[in-house]
Amino acid sequence: MELDTSPLAVPFPDLPPIAGVTPRIARAGYKDWGRCDLTYVELAEGTAVAGVFTQNICCSSEVELGREQARAGRARALVVNAGNSNAFTGYRGREAVEQIAAQVADHLGCPQGEVFVSSTGVIGVPLPKDKAREGVAAALNAEPCSWKDAANTIGTTDTFAKGAIARAVVGGKTVTLAGIIKGSGMIAPDMATMLGYIFTDAAVEPGFLQQALSAANARTFSCITVDSDTSTSDTVLAFATGAAGNQRIEGASCPGADAFAAALEDVCRQLAHLVVRDGEGAQKFIAITVTGAASDESARRIGLAVANSPLVKTAIAGEDANWGRVVMAVGKAGEPADRDRLSIGFGGVWAAREGLPLADYDEAPVAEHLKGREVTIEVDLGLGDGRATVWTCDLTHGYISINADYRS
Amino acid sequence: MELDTSPLAVPFPDLPPIAGVTPRIARAGYKDWGRCDLTYVELAEGTAVAGVFTQNICCSSEVELGREQARAGRARALVVNAGNSNAFTGYRGREAVEQIAAQVADHLGCPQGEVFVSSTGVIGVPLPKDKAREGVAAALNAEPCSWKDAANTIGTTDTFAKGAIARAVVGGKTVTLAGIIKGSGMIAPDMATMLGYIFTDAAVEPGFLQQALSAANARTFSCITVDSDTSTSDTVLAFATGAAGNQRIEGASCPGADAFAAALEDVCRQLAHLVVRDGEGAQKFIAITVTGAASDESARRIGLAVANSPLVKTAIAGEDANWGRVVMAVGKAGEPADRDRLSIGFGGVWAAREGLPLADYDEAPVAEHLKGREVTIEVDLGLGDGRATVWTCDLTHGYISINADYRS
Numbered sequence: 001m002e003l004d005t006s007p008l009a010v011p012f013p014d015l016p017p018i019a020g021v022t023p024r025i026a027r028a029g030y031k032d033w034g035r036c037d038l039t040y041v042e043l044a045e046g047t048a049v050a051g052v053f054t055q056n057i058c059c060s061s062e063v064e065l066g067r068e069q070a071r072a073g074r075a076r077a078l079v080v081n082a083g084n085s086n087a088f089t090g091y092r093g094r095e096a097v098e099q100i101a102a103q104v105a106d107h108l109g110c111p112q113g114e115v116f117v118s119s120t121g122v123i124g125v126p127l128p129k130d131k132a133r134e135g136v137a138a139a140l141n142a143e144p145c146s147w148k149d150a151a152n153t154i155g156t157t158d159t160f161a162k163g164a165i166a167r168a169v170v171g172g173k174t175v176t177l178a179g180i181i182k183g184s185g186m187i188a189p190d191m192a193t194m195l196g197y198i199f200t201d202a203a204v205e206p207g208f209l210q211q212a213l214s215a216a217n218a219r220t221f222s223c224i225t226v227d228s229d230t231s232t233s234d235t236v237l238a239f240a241t242g243a244a245g246n247q248r249i250e251g252a253s254c255p256g257a258d259a260f261a262a263a264l265e266d267v268c269r270q271l272a273h274l275v276v277r278d279g280e281g282a283q284k285f286i287a288i289t290v291t292g293a294a295s296d297e298s299a300r301r302i303g304l305a306v307a308n309s310p311l312v313k314t315a316i317a318g319e320d321a322n323w324g325r326v327v328m329a330v331g332k333a334g335e336p337a338d339r340d341r342l343s344i345g346f347g348g349v350w351a352a353r354e355g356l357p358l359a360d361y362d363e364a365p366v367a368e369h370l371k372g373r374e375v376t377i378e379v380d381l382g383l384g385d386g387r388a389t390v391w392t393c394d395l396t397h398g399y400i401s402i403n404a405d406y407r408s
Numbered sequence: 409m410e411l412d413t414s415p416l417a418v419p420f421p422d423l424p425p426i427a428g429v430t431p432r433i434a435r436a437g438y439k440d441w442g443r444c445d446l447t448y449v450e451l452a453e454g455t456a457v458a459g460v461f462t463q464n465i466c467c468s469s470e471v472e473l474g475r476e477q478a479r480a481g482r483a484r485a486l487v488v489n490a491g492n493s494n495a496f497t498g499y500r501g502r503e504a505v506e507q508i509a510a511q512v513a514d515h516l517g518c519p520q521g522e523v524f525v526s527s528t529g530v531i532g533v534p535l536p537k538d539k540a541r542e543g544v545a546a547a548l549n550a551e552p553c554s555w556k557d558a559a560n561t562i563g564t565t566d567t568f569a570k571g572a573i574a575r576a577v578v579g580g581k582t583v584t585l586a587g588i589i590k591g592s593g594m595i596a597p598d599m600a601t602m603l604g605y606i607f608t609d610a611a612v613e614p615g616f617l618q619q620a621l622s623a624a625n626a627r628t629f630s631c632i633t634v635d636s637d638t639s640t641s642d643t644v645l646a647f648a649t650g651a652a653g654n655q656r657i658e659g660a661s662c663p664g665a666d667a668f669a670a671a672l673e674d675v676c677r678q679l680a681h682l683v684v685r686d687g688e689g690a691q692k693f694i695a696i697t698v699t700g701a702a703s704d705e706s707a708r709r710i711g712l713a714v715a716n717s718p719l720v721k722t723a724i725a726g727e728d729a730n731w732g733r734v735v736m737a738v739g740k741a742g743e744p745a746d747r748d749r750l751s752i753g754f755g756g757v758w759a760a761r762e763g764l765p766l767a768d769y770d771e772a773p774v775a776e777h778l779k780g781r782e783v784t785i786e787v788d789l790g791l792g793d794g795r796a797t798v799w800t801c802d803l804t805h806g807y808i809s810i811n812a813d814y815r816s
Contacts, residue, residue, distance in 0.1 A: 058739030058747040088735045090748065090764040123732025124765045227718045228636070229733075230740035310635045310718070310803075314811035324531025325637075327496045331466030332638035339466045340498065356498040357532045396812065400805050403722035 003402070008277035008285050008373060008393070009160040015147040015178045016165075019201040020044030020241025023150040024142040028135025030083035030121065030128070036153045038132075039080040040139035041197070042108070044241045049075035049116070050210035052217045054234035060087035061094040062119050065101075066235055069113050073206025075239055076110040079136065080154045080195060081119040082182075084127050087232040092126035099129055103136050118195050118235050120182065121156055151180040154195055157402065158184050158278050164270030168202070168263035170256030173246035175202035179267040181236075183275040184226065196221070196236040196271050202260055203242035204249045211252070213238045216265035220272040223300060223390040226279035227399070228308040238264065276391045281398025284316055286391065288377045293386030294336040303390035305333035306377065313395035319370040321363060323351040330379060341382030346370065354382065411810070416685035416693050416781060416801070417568040423555040423586045424573075427609040428452030428649025431558040432550040436543025438491035438529065438536070444561045446540075447488040448547035449605070450516070452649045457483035457524070458618035460625045462642035468495035469502040470527050473509075474643055477521050481614025483647055484518040487544065488562045488603060489527040490590075492535050495640040500534035507537055511544050526603050526643050528590065529564055559588040562603055565810065566592050566686050572678030576610070576671035578664030581654035583610035587675045589644075591683040592634065604629070604644040604679050610668055611650035612657045619660070621646045624673035628680040631708060631798040634687035635807070636716040646672065684799045689806025692724055694799065696785045701794030702744040711798035713741035714785065721803035727778040729771060731759040738787060749790030754778065762790065 021043060025036040051070035053063045069075075079100050086093045101115040108115075119127060151161035164179045181196035204212075213236070221236060242248070249257050277285055288306050293299035306312055309329040315322035323344040330337055340355035347369030351361050369375065375394075429451060433444040459478035461471045477483075487508050494501045509523040516523075527535060559569035572587045589604035612620075621644070629644060650656070657665050685693055696714050701707035714720055717737040723730035731752040738745055738752075748763035755777030759769050777783065783802075 056736065056739035057741075057745045058735045058750065085732075088732060088747065088750075088760065088763065088765070092764075123735055124760065229717050229719045229736060232736050232739055309637050310807070311637045311811060314808055317808070318812035320812075324493075324496060327466045327531060328464065328637060328640050331464035331640055333465075337465045339496065342466065342496075352496065352532065355496065356500075357496075394812075395808065397805055397808050399718070400722055400725070400803065400808060403719060404726035404728075404802075404804065 003157060003159050005159045006278045006282055008282055010277065012148045012151065012161045012163050013165050015163050016176060018176060018178050018199045018241065019243030020047065021199045022144045023147065024139050025145050025149055025153040026135050026138035026142050028081065028131045030081060030131060033083060037082045038135040038139050039150050039153045040136065041078040043076050043239055044243060045076065046242055047075050048073055048204050048206040048209050048240040049237060050206060050213040051235065051237045052213060054231055056230050056232045058088060058232050060085055060119065060233045061097050062086060062117050063233060063235060065097055066116055069116060072113060074114050075116055076108050076114040077104050078116045078197065078237065079104060081127060081132065082154055082156055083121040084119055084125055085121045085123050085233045086119040086127040087123045089124065089126040096127040096129050096132055100132055100136055103133060107140050116237060120195050120233055123232060147178060147180060154180065155182045157280065158182050160278060162271065162274035162278065164267045166263040166266040168256065168259040170202060170246040170249060170260055173244050175200055175244045175246055175260065177263050177267045179271050181271040181275060184278040184280055194231065194234050194275055198238040198264065198267055200240045201244035202240050202249065203244065203246050204240040204260065208249055208251050208257065209238055209240055212261040212264050215261065216268040220265060220268035223388065224272045224276050225304055225307045225392050226276065273391060276393050279393035280402045281396040282393030283396050284373055284375050284394040286316055286375045286377065286393060287389055288379065289389045290379045291387045292381040292383055294384045295386040296388055298335045299386040299388035300390060302330055302333045302335050302379065303388050305329045306379065307390050307392035310395055316370065316375055317394035317396045321346050321351060321366045321370060326377060326379065336383060337381055338383060343380040343382065345378035347376055348378065411565060411567050413567045414686045414690055416690055418685065420556045420559065420569045420571050421573050423571050424584060426584060426586050426607045426649065427651030428455065429607045430552050431555065432547050433553050433557055433561040434543050434546035434550050436489065436539045438489060438539060441491060445490040446543040446547055447558050447561045448544065449486040451484050451647055452651060453484065454650055455483050456481055456612050456614040456617050456648040457645060458614060458621040459643065459645045460622060462639055464638050464640045466496060466640050468493060468527065468641045469505050470494060470525050471641060471643060473505055474524055477524060480521060482522050483524055484516050484522040485512045486524045486605065486645065487512060489535060489540065490562055490564055491529040492527055492533055493529045493531050493641045494527040494535040495531045497532065497534040504535040504537050504540055508540050508544055511541065515548050524645060528603050528641055531640060555586060555588060562588065563590045565688065566590050568686060570679065570682035570686065572675045574671040574674040576664065576667040578610060578654040578657060578668055581652050583608055583652045583654055583668065585671050585675045587679050589679040589683060592686040592688055602639065602642050602683055606646040606672065606675055608648045609652040610648050610657065611652065611654050612648040612668065616657055616659050616665065617646055617648055620669040620672050623669065624676040628673060628676035631796065632680045632684050633712055633715045633800050634684065681799060684801050687801035688810045689804040690801030691804050692781055692783050692802040694724055694783045694785065694801060695797055696787065697797045698787045699795045700789040700791055702792045703794040704796055706743045707794040707796035708798060709743050710738055710741045710787065711796050713737045714787065715798050715800035718803055724778065724783055725802035725804045729754050729759060729774045729778060734785060734787065744791060745789055746791060751788040751790065753786035755784055756786065
């Protein structure tokens with residue numbers, strides 16, 4: 001099945017090379033795709049790494065191993081297999097991951113634990129070891145490729161290549177952060193999501209890199225959802241080569257630490273939005289801002305309850321300002337709320353305030369707003385200072401077609 | 409929009425009159441429907457009542473008042489409005505409910521607190537008091553109607569009338585239980601659901617009636633989901649007139665108490681299944697049985713995670729034995745699970761056992777099973793003795809059409 005490009009697609013940005021990072025691609029042939037499906041990224045010696053991973057209990061061996069490896073904080077290479085997630089494949093799956101790591105470690109002369117492996121695609125089929133061995137061998141000897149080629153190669157049902165860039169000045173030196181990511185179904189991150197990779201030439205201690213990534217993740221990847229389903233393979237890794245030559249960021253109080261963390265969060269937010277923009281069947285990009293909640297976390301949970309409601313998502317698909325469905329979703333979130341203080345709006349126009357529909361509610365500007373590609377929903381709880389913004393897409397016939405009408 | 413009858417519809421059963429219960433219907437004209445939309449049921453003096461209600465925090469005045477009234481345990485009448493849920497309508501909504509109760513109480517010469525009112529339909533529009541007054545007046549003077557007429561009158565987007573019957577022998581007397589219910593979207597009960605009414609001629613103390621209803625609810629209505637969205641109006645009420653003349657059931661140790669509770673649970677399960685069979689866009693009825701869980705409650709939560717997964721529901725719609733999506737849903741449930749002990753099957757055939765796809769898995773009988781209207785999914789956790797069965801329907805283009813393509 002050939003998917004049309006999402007109407008919410010944006011062009012791939014101009015991503016420069018990152019010193020100390022060399023991407024290459026090859027074709028392992030995991031699926032009958034006429035394109036590359038194996039990505040290999042070589043990293044300079046001394047590269048720091050941090051990661052966030054799916055909380056799904058039935059996670060893949062890749063996630064289990066990656067979580068362990070990230071704790072040690074050092075990386076020399078990344079391999080991403082597309083077309084087979086290798087999840088729920090028991091000891092056979094684990095053997096395939098270890099074979100790949102060993103093959104790359106041999107090539108680079110580095111510890112096996114510094115080679116990170118991710119896989120994405122169908123669940124329950126052990127990654128074929130012969131195809132993996134030949135694919136890795138081809139990638140090791142391939143010419144370096146562009147970021148866009150790498151972004152396309154890690155994709156599965158993605159309809160466009162996704163990349164993001166940010167810069168920060170750290171102690172007088174400019175550092176660059178480049179990220180690539182893939183979606184685009186089974187997206188409901190629970191602390192981490194999907195396969196996303198961020199590369200920077202900044203010099204950063206792994207401990208601070210992890211701290212900054214976890215904080216950014218909480219406000220970006222953990223605030224998006226496409227279909228409420230949390231993947232077994234979700235992984236976001238950040239690699240910092242140090243080649244920019246800035247004074248190493250050792251902790252939050254170092255010069256430039258705030259700027260770096262802000263740039264990292266910027267890249268994470270861009271990448272998270274791109275995943276929503278390529279949500280299966282998406283026709284509209286929806287931002288839901290919740291204010292006046294008991295806490296920020298409560299606001300996020302309420303936002304996600306709205307974002308995951310099939311009735312809210314289909315209403316937006318139908319360009320229907322059905323704020324009653326938003327009320328319902330707020331009420332089922334299991335978070336503090338008071339019906340008689342609740343206000344709901346679309347595109348900045350309140351439809352209901354403090355538990356009552358507005359007598360002079362003018363639906364015309366709201367109807368106009370809902371016709372656009374970018375929709376906002378505002379929810380005010382009237383209880384406290386907690387706030388959060390979450391992002392999702394609408395639920396359309398396209399989602400059903402992709403997931404029911406065609407076999408994977 | 410005229411909806412086709414669900415392919416999972418079943419004929420309305422032969423429901424006999426229940427002594428002490430008289431249903432009547434009328435047209436209040438809440439919507440432009442060319443049919444009755446107001447149901448009035450008169451109950452004999454001394455009728456016991458029990459209820460379970462939505463846990464949605466943004467519930468309607470009907471739910472708030474009904475919950476209070478049910479605690480007192482006595483009922484003389486029930487009024488159900490269809491086409492307007494009267495939820496999120498503040499003080500104006502509450503006034504309408506109180507007006508209806510007062511009008512009926514005047515007519516019967518009973519306390520206002522013994523008149524139960526429910527409403528279902530669009531959220532956010534106060535129930536028009538003038539239409540309600542005229543509708544109630546018409547109903548009070550109407551001829552008694554059949555159960556099927558009453559079942560049709562409480563419906564909204566329902567595509568067929570839903571009723572159930574069970575009998576029990578209590579101390580040598582046969583008692584009869586008749587139930588009617590409506591769905592069919594915004595169905596994800598959290599301890600209670602939808603609008604459902606059960607009438608029996610049994611003599612039962614309100615305390616035991618509540619105990620039996622709550623227990624039945626936990627294994628029936630709380631184990632179904634259509635779309636994971638919990639309504640603001642869900643209500644199930646059980647009324648017992650005592651006209652059968654059995655020795656009053658005062659508690660669980662009374663003769664016939666077990667038989668009565670079993671019959672009540674039977675009616676509740678039948679009604680719950682009917683709601684799923686009329687789930688918006690449903691093409692298949694899916695029963696998910698979870699065994700080997702840490703507890704019964706854990707099994708129920710895991711079952712609902714599977715039942716609410718859009719990717720599992722679309723896979724079943726596509727007749728695709730995609731057990732990887734079931735693994736994913738189990739893993740995201742937040743309940744105890746061990747990937748390497750997990751087994752998944754369809755139609756009684758295991759596809760994966762103890763964390764590994766079965767080498768000799770024969771997909772042919774499973775593919776045949778998935779072509780049918782009734783699909784079963786088996787999940788064994790391999791951890792403990794906890795078990796539960798939950799019921800849902802598939803997710804199809806029909807759901808999107810009903811909720812996005814047409815305005816409510």
